[in-house]
Amino acid sequence: MKGIGVSSGIAIGYVLKKEETVQKIERKTIEHSGAEMKRLNEARQTSTAQLDQIIQKMQQENRDEEAQIFEAHKMLVGDDIFFGEVEQMILKEKVNAEWALQVITDAYIKQFASFEDEYLRERQADLVDIRNRITKILLGIEEKEPDAVSDEMVIVAKDLAPSDFAKMDLSKIIGFVTEKGSKTSHVSIMARSYGVPAVVGVEAIFTKVKNGDAIIIDGEAGTVLLNPTAAELDTYQRKQQKLQEFNTRLQALKDRETCSLDGKKFTIAANISGPQDVDAVLANGGEGIGLYRTEFLFLDRDSFPSEEEQFTVYKSVVEKMKGKPVVFRTLDVGGDKELPYLDIPPEDNPFLGFRAIRICLANQELFRTQLRALLRASKYGNLKIMFPMISSLEELRAAKAQLKAVSAELEKENIDFAEDIEVGMMVEVPAAAMIAEIFAKEVDFFSIGTNDLIQYTTAVDRGNQRIAHLYTEYHPALFRLIQRIVDAAHQEDIWVGICGEAAANPRLAPIYAAMGVDELSVDSKSILKIRWMLNNSSCLEMEKVIAQIMEMPTAEEIEAYLHKLNERIELG
Ligand code: PEP
Ligand code: MG
Secondary structure (H helix, E strand, O other): OEOEEEEOOEEEEEEEEEOOOOOOOOOOEOOOHHHHHHHHHHHHHHHHHHHHHHHHHHHHOOOHHHHHHHHHHHHHHOOHHHHHHHHHHHHHHOEOHHHHHHHHHHHHHHHHHOOOOHHHHHHHHHHHHHHHHHHHHHHOOOOOOOOOOOOOEEEEEOOOOHHHHHOOOHHHEEEEEEOOOOOOOHHHHHHHHHOOOEEEOOOOHHHHOOOOOEEEEEOOOOEEEEOOOHHHHHHHHHHHHHHHHHHHHHHHHOOOOEEOOOOOEEEEEEEEOOHHHHHHHHHOOOOOEEEEEHHHHOOOOOOOOOHHHHHHHHHHHHHHOOOOEEEEEOOOOEOOEOOOOOOOOOOOOHHHOOOOHHHHHHOHHHHHHHHHHHHHHHHHOEEEEEEOOOOOHHHHHHHHHHHHHHHHHHHHOOOOOOOOOOEEEEEOOHHHHHOHHHHOOOOOEEEEOHHHHHHHHHOOOOOOHHHHHHOOOOOHHHHHHHHHHHHHHHHOOOEEEEOOHHHHOOOOHHHHHHHOOOEEEEOHHHHHHHHHHHHOOOHHHHHHHHHHHHHOOOHHHHHHHHHHHOHHHHHO
16 A cells, blocks of 8 residues: 655554544434433443453453553442432533533543542543443444454554654554554654654555554655555565664764865754654754744643643753754644644635634734743743744744834833844745745844645645645746755844755755755754755756756656665665
8 A cells, every 4th residue: 555655664454443432422312311321321231241342352362551541441330429410410501411511521621630649630530441442432433442452553544643643652652554644744743753654645555554553664665564464574674783783873064063075054943733753853953943933832631731841841942952942933723733622614725714823913912921931931041932824024023023012011020031032933835935035134043844835835734634745845936936945044144944844855965965954953863864965965056957957847856856866865
């Protein structure tokens, strides 16, 4: 099977299907509460039977620890006090069993969440598991038990939300395959940042696999092999070995600078989505953080993080980076990153809608809270601020005005923050690229967001698998726009980086470098590969390549030309 390889590497393991989470439960008024209680009790009995089967299987396989977890679930299902409350609600409010179960569980979860004891706090997850199991039975959704719990699991799902990752135990997950998604959907970005191979856009794979199937995925080529033959297994094991050897060689570049064969220096920074990613940046020789997607602190929770919480997190990141620059991008939600607690009505075109800086400018308090936290953290390291999705000068000025107002506020409160914080903007909307020379007079740096710049320039939704073949960083328009942005920046003596996924494309990195881009910000796992590419390229030679590219009329020609030019990178 074939999909889009979005995070390189080879995974050889076993399938674990990620079922879709239980859908939204509706409140319904019922006439006969007796019948509803009977439904609930039958569902409890069925779930006990399911759990018995799981426990038995685990015991047969000597997986005693896991069996104990399900024993605890069984006890919860048998808890008459808890289910008594559910029954009371059905009886008094004449509501359906699913609804009552949800309301009562939610109340308990809130209580559990406040426990000091970590073990007790963790029991929330068990409660959710039980609720989901019984709800599925009530709704007639077939429950498939994952019987492939091994240490080498490849998650196969229809789709994965960024918040799904937050809940996973990544120590046992060696790969991801999804039906939906594209190279720059956030699922792919997460997989790359965890350094786990991933293939997305594999049609109908979810229905074709069973838990426990042997699977091989090649995150570079986008290949997925189910139940491979011995010969296939051998081929991929060798490929995996070769990759590992190349990666070991790259380690020697960890503490070296990035410098082309003809002596031009560059910065290779990293993209992160939270403090948990910082160790990987340093371990891979990142010279800074070129894009901190702060929105991840806002996802997978029920309410906004407070100023204090944000401050603590931002401070920890700059401190850990010990004076190396960290570019904090202000909240970039909307599009495919939903915040359930920010009530945005559904839109026909979310990527063209209420997103990123537009949301922040319309929600002053939200924006100002983040800016306050950032300013306060600035004292502890080398912090820069960047605004996403700027499309007009008015927007940039409005954002800067908020920053100025917040600075004044802090001064008044005698709260210290760094002087001369660099303020930059993402150039990811074609309109901004076209008037880059105007923006360059009012910011300290540009960071080109190719993920969005491609989508907006070519009018191709970055997450739409059906048109993924039209989404390409090799489009001739892109090279022209990037050159334009770089020239505008340098005319005003400001630096310019690229933080979109294209920066991590080893075929393109030397081209961007020769175009004059000062910094490439990539996922941690790509830092050394990109450094190796630049160290082995000559800008003078690449300038000739650029002249050729600019003559080529199609993405296809450009891509084929660059592939041919650089066969050595097949190694990585
Ligand atoms: C981009 O658009 O290129 C970018 C880096 O931002 P994001 O992928 O978070 O939209
Ligand atoms: Mg973007």
